[in-house]
Amino acid sequence: MAGGGDAPRVPLRALLRAVNALLQQRRYHAALAVLKGFRNGAVYGAKVRAPHALVMTFLFKSGSLREKLKSIAQATYTHSRNLAYFVFTYKGLMALQSQLQGKKIPFHSFFAACIGGWLVFSENNPINNQIIMYLLSRVLFGLSRLAVEKGYVPQPKQDPFPLIAALTWGTVLWLFEYHRQTLQPSLQSSMTYLYEDSDVWHDVSDFLIYNKTPDSK
Numbered sequence: 001m002a003g004g005g006d007a008p009r010v011p012l013r014a015l016l017r018a019v020n021a022l023l024q025q026r027r028y029h030a031a032l033a034v035l036k037g038f039r040n041g042a043v044y045g046a047k048v049r050a051p052h053a054l055v056m057t058f059l060f061k062s063g064s065l066r067e068k069l070k071s072i073a074q075a076t077y078t079h080s081r082n083l084a085y086f087v088f089t090y091k092g093l094m095a096l097q098s099q100l101q102g103k104k105i106p107f108h109s110f111f112a113a114c115i116g117g118w119l120v121f122s123e124n125n126p127i128n129n130q131i132i133m134y135l136l137s138r139v140l141f142g143l144s145r146l147a148v149e150k151g152y153v154p155q156p157k158q159d160p161f162p163l164i165a166a167l168t169w170g171t172v173l174w175l176f177e178y179h180r181q182t183l184q185p186s187l188q189s190s191m192t193y194l195y196e197d198s199d200v201w202h203d204v205s206d207f208l209i210y211n212k213t214p215d216s217k
Contacts, residue, residue: 030095034088041087045080049127060189078127082120089116129184 053075057068093112098104121128147153175182176191201207
């Protein structure tokens with residue numbers, strides 16, 4: 001009886017050994033790295049988007065519970081899929097360029113990412129828009145630091161961050177007050193909640209407990 005129960009496990013163990021042996025083969029490393037990049041892109045995209053979509057949907061979107069859950073699932077899927085496709089494309093092109101030229105050079109990274117960005121993120125939808133806005137701010141910070149490191153811009157005598165913070169908040173609130181349509185919809189919703197909804201209340205219920213009374217939603 002014991003022997004009969006163990007029999008199906010032998011092929012499985014053999015398969016696992018074969019797969020593990022394959023994963024250790026250096027000649028397949030580039031291709032396997034592309035596949036794992038796809039996996040990591042999908043997982044990371046889901047981890048990042050799911051909690052964000054959950055919070056933003058239940059805070060700012062109306063509709064039935066079914067509609068809200070569907071919106072969360074769709075946003076999570078789109079973010080996860082796009083990031084997986086991008087990592088797959090980027091790593092694949094990096095491996096291809098390195099194979100063709102026999103070595104890795106800085107331009108490879110820029111070129112592969114440009115192609116991946118064009119293929120995956122060129123559609124102007126809310127998910128891609130948020131990802132690009134997220135990256136753009138970090139790119140600007142990174143380029144500023146690189147300019148100082150390379151000597152193109154003199155090292156500031158004082159930390160410039162307080163000035164950046166002041167100008168950023170000053171500009172975004174000016175845009176919100178006078179050119180709101182230029183801001184991303186999710187940012188508009190957040191700022192409406194913070195700066196406009198806080199001007200309106202009728203009694204203690206929508207002053208402390210609710211943002212708006214159930215009847216006014």
